Amino acid sequence: MATNKNFEIAIVGGGITGLTLAIALYHRGINIKIYEQAPKFGEIGAGISFGPNAVAAMKKCHTGIYDSFEKVCTRNSWPSKSKVWFDYLNGYDKSLKQAGHQKAEFTITNSVGQNGVHRAHFLDEMVKLVPEDIARFGKRLRSINEGSGGKLVMHFEDGSEAQADAVIGSDGIKSTVRKVMFGVDHPCAHPSYTHKYAYRGLVPMEQAVEAIGEERAKNSCMHMGPGGHVLTFPVNHGQILNIVAFHTNKDDWPDYQRLTRPVKREDALSDFSGYGPNVIQLLKLTKPDLDCWAIFDLGDNPVPRFNKGRVVIVGDAAHATSPHHGAGAGFCIEDSLVMATLLQDERVKSPKDLEAAFTAFDANRRERSQWLVQSSRFISDCYEWQAPGVGDDFKKIEHEINTRNGIITEFDIEKMCSDATEELTKTLRQSNL
Ligand SMILES: Cc1cc2nc3c(=O)[nH]c(=O)nc-3n(C[C@H](O)[C@H](O)[C@H](O)COP(=O)(O)OP(=O)(O)OC[C@H]3O[C@@H](n4cnc5c(N)ncnc54)[C@H](O)[C@@H]3O)c2cc1C
Known part of the structure; x- marks a missing residue:
């Protein structure tokens, strides 16, 4: 040129x-x-x-x-959710007795919706x-x-x-x-370390649908709670559910040089103990060995x-x-x-x-x-x-x-x-x- x-x-x-x-x-x-x-x-x-x-x-x-x-x-699977960024749910809802469909507290939309690559x-x-x-x-x-x-x-x-x-x-x-x-x-x-870290897991979509119902598994959701939040959205053209579970605490990150560390699924379950059945069920579907990401910023x-x-x-x-x-x-x-x-x-x-x-x-x-x-x-x-x-x-x-x-x-x-x-x-x- x-x-x-x-x-x-x-x-x-x-x-x-x-x-x-x-x-x-x-x-x-x-x-x-x-x-x-x-x-x-x-x-x-x-x-x-x-x-x-x-x-x-x-x-x-x-x-x-x-x-x-x-x-x-990959976008939200349901056409009715094409402009939805996230449905926000109460991840700490104790009235929900078992995992399954849950009503959203509110929905945030934008002109392109959720699109994961x-x-x-x-x-x-x-x-x-x-x-x-x-x-x-x-x-x-x-x-x-x-x-x-x-x-x-x-x-x-x-x-x-x-x-x-x-x-x-x-x-x-x-x-x-x-x-x-x-x-x-x-x-x-x-x-600096923001005192937040994230567990990341990928789960086959059929298992997620079985656990929490089609609407929640196949479309992006944010499960809120005290000191933690879990976001989920479909990837790989809807075949996989991506789960990112953020947790906040006062501890320092053990190794400043490394932004990720291997952890166990039990660590995630322990951090989210007390959360509602959908959050717990989603974490139980992840692999026994997970990656944990430290969240740093400027x-x-x-x-x-x-x-x-x-x-x-x-x-x-x-x-x-x-x-x-x-x-x-x-x-x-x-x-x-x-x-x-x-x-x-x-x-x-x-x-x-x-x-x-x-x-x-x-x-x-x-x-x-x-x-x-x-x-x-x-x-x-x-x-x-x-x-x-x-x-x-x-x-x-x-x-x-x-x-x-x-x-x-x-x-x-x-x-x-x-x-x-x-x-x-x-x-x-x-x-x-
Ligand atoms: C958990 C998590 C989830 C996120 N989700 C989203 C999201 O959904 N949407 C969004 O918009 N953003 C998201 N982000 C932010 C996004 O990932 C970053 O903003 C983006 O990837 C930064 O890209 P970058 O190219 O600037 O830096 P990097 O991706 O860090 O790339 C830097 C490159 O420089 C190279 N490099 C480093 N040092 C040297 C050196 N000395 N000499 C030569 N090469 C070097 C590295 O090898 C690397 O290839 C997320 C971040 C995290 C941690």
Whole structure:
């Protein structure tokens, strides 16, 4: 593709952020390379879902991303639930004597409903949208410095080096690029444990239907309770039920270096003892050996700026959030779109313009994405009946979810891009003074 761009961009990290950004930039004719520490593209974990804002951002990044999503996504099974995000249930209901159909307390909807994709399947589809030689694998970034010719030099753990005019860090919650920008002693170099963890399990759909009835098993549900909440939604085209059971306590996470640890089904049952029969029955259907995920975020130590010179952070590297709004990856895709819009702008031609583009990115993205981190913490407390002024009042919980989900999903993606372009006008003017 013809381009007037006299620069090369390095993207460090090839997760959802790095890959969607790479696709958006590559198809806008921008010269890029991805440096990924793993031996190939890959994702751990199971289901992930996207709201209307994320779907709109995908389409505008590149239609192939949206096509990949459509190819692998699973929605609620019942047509009458096509706009339902979650039915919210009282997971602590003692009046329910045995597992089976349960009435919802309230329902939250949006224009795209619930849509779960298996992370690895989504990534496998997206990888097809860029040429193979765009990525260098086994490249774990250690440091970055400015070389003699004005290029940035990246140093990798394997002893190799590479150069680029700018570095975009999409290297996740424990970002090395963030540490390079602010130093290892800066608080934002250290994500904090939110004192919540999640058991994750996959259950054959027939068993789930038998246990809790078709309506609840085949469509997304959130079972609320004190100090815990369990969300379930169908994956693998409705053949499997994905179960994520969040629990809150005061203990520290045993190993800061590892975000997951193997646990037993009995641990989950013990944490949820006292819950109603549907929650207990769902947990009993999981495998005896489970994975438990620690929930970390950047809520205690927000990043002061997303850019420094020609280095910038995007996605979880910039604003890792807990998953309670189900919107973290969606915001990563919004980031990719804003960055692509700025770098595509015809006024961004040379390495010196990149700094202005990154400053415009920071101005456009920081407030919204850091709000999500705080709101996600609050909304989880609502699901678990411990938010101040909300408690276990279902009307108030519903109001909080609708208000906050509105900010996330009823978001004008076109305006986000035109605001970023306007910001770029200002930052380019300042850089030319
Ligand atoms: C339990 C859970 C459930 C979630 N559910 C949802 C959901 O339903 N919807 C939603 O929108 N979001 C959800 N999220 C959030 C979402 O998973 C993240 O926001 C998203 O995956 C972040 O993508 P990323 O590419 O920025 O970071 P990552 O996925 O962490 O990718 C970072 C990449 O960088 C690489 N890397 C790291 N360090 C280096 C280095 N030094 N050098 C080179 N490469 C490096 C890694 O190997 C990796 O490939 C959830 C999160 C959790 C924990």
